[in-house]
Amino acid sequence: MSTDRTPGLRPVREAGMAEWPAIGELTTEVYGALAPSSPPPSWTEYLTSIAVTLTQPDQARRLVVDLDGRIAASVLLCPPSSGPTGRLENPYPELRLLAVRSDYRRRGLAGLLIEACEQRARQDGYDAITLHTTSLMPTAKAMYERRGYLRAPGLDFEPGPGFVVWGYRRPLA
Structure with a gap:
């Protein structure tokens, strides 16, 4: 990507543990903006779980892009996940909680973060x-589909009655 669209761009990097709370604040701010159009009980629980997810030590990589001396965007790259029986439910890495500050969008x-995860x-x-x-994220959904992400219904789940979270997979060949 050309940096002329984004002056002061530094490459994607892995965040240090001291930055995890700032990533949590950025992500809850971005996802919190979706609250008015979401099912209240499940979305409130989801927002609470974001901060916990982003600040608890685990195997995920927290990737960020800095601009103007602050974290402008972040994403989690999670390892394949196991179910309660230890069986792999998703044998592939998953990018999660992609967040870009509103004043840094369209840059x-x-x-950059998706490419780094891939x-x-x-x-x-x-x-x-x-x-x-x-369905609350039509812009993100369209972006993922343009990038070659395909529906993977086997990864879908329903955190609350009638609220479906769609799974997507992209071949990396």
């Missing part, structure tokens, strides 16, 4: 990567 930052997944030997999105 290609989401694309590259890391390839380097780790995976031939696909996954993500989830919902």
Whole structure:
């Protein structure tokens, strides 16, 4: 990507643990803006879980893009997930909680983070990567589909009655 659209751009990097709370604040701010159009009980629980997810030590990589001396965008790259029985439910890495500050949108930052996740997944030997999105995120859904992400209904789940979270997978070949 050309940096002329984004002056002061530094490459995608892995965030240090001290930055995790700031990533949590950015992500809850971005996802919190969706609250008025979402099912209240499940979305409130989801927003609460975001902060916990982003600040608890785990195997996920927290990737960020800095602009103007602050974190302008972030994403989690999670390892394949196991179900309660230890069986792999999703054998591919998953990008989660992609967030771009409202004043930094339309600068290609989401694309940079997605590309970084895809590259890391390839380097780790995976031939696909996954993500989830919902009807509340039509812009994100369209962006993912333009980038070659295909519906993977086997990854869908329903956190609340009638609220479906759609699974997507992209081959990395």
